[in-house]
Amino acid sequence: MSESGEQSTATAPQSPPQSSTLTPPPRHRTMRARLRLFRARVRAKPKTNKAWRIGIGILGTIVLVLGVIAIPYPGPGWLIVFAGLGILATEFTWAGRLLHFARRHYDRWMAWVGRQHVVVKCLLGLLTCAIVLATLWLLGAPYLVAKLVGLGHWTWLQSPFA
Numbered sequence: 001m002s003e004s005g006e007q008s009t010a011t012a013p014q015s016p017p018q019s020s021t022l023t024p025p026p027r028h029r030t031m032r033a034r035l036r037l038f039r040a041r042v043r044a045k046p047k048t049n050k051a052w053r054i055g056i057g058i059l060g061t062i063v064l065v066l067g068v069i070a071i072p073y074p075g076p077g078w079l080i081v082f083a084g085l086g087i088l089a090t091e092f093t094w095a096g097r098l099l100h101f102a103r104r105h106y107d108r109w110m111a112w113v114g115r116q117h118v119v120v121k122c123l124l125g126l127l128t129c130a131i132v133l134a135t136l137w138l139l140g141a142p143y144l145v146a147k148l149v150g151l152g153h154w155t156w157l158q159s160p161f162a
Contacts, residue, residue: 053091060088060095072131078106 042052064084071077085102088095113124136142140159146152 056087056091060084060091072128072135118124 025149036096043049061084064081067077067080067082069077069085070080082099082103085095085099113121116124137157137158138161140161143152143154143157143159146154146157151157
């Protein structure tokens with residue numbers, strides 16, 4: 001009977017084993033693994049690694065500076081700042097620490113503002129408007145618009161730097 005049992009299992013069609021190793025990993029893991037492999041190859045070559053870090057440093061700094069400039073204006077200023085720090089944090093540990101510090105204090109600031117009375121929120125909004133108007137004036141934008149609409153004689157709108 002054991003022989004017939006062995007023969008029946010040998011002739012019976014075998015189904016593939018049900019294991020997680022046969023199913024392909026999720027795409028994000030595959031991409032992450034590819035990026036890690038690419039970065040390991042770059043790190044293996046000192047000159048290429050240095051060029052890569054310089055490139056990331058320049059790109060991250062540009063994005064960070066643009067974000068800082070955009071903070072008082074409507075739009076995603078802080079998001080751009082955090083993106084710049086995130087780019088820098090991929091290569092520099094100090095940027096990662098600064099990113100965590102900035103996010104923690106940003107979240108605390110937003111929670112504090114959310115708890116304030118409407119009058120305080122309005123005053124903060126007016127302060128933001130004053131900062132935006134001051135930077136626009138320093139850049140000479142109001143005088144440029146005044147000249148376009150025929151009010152070029154309003155010299156008080158000129159920037160002190162123009």
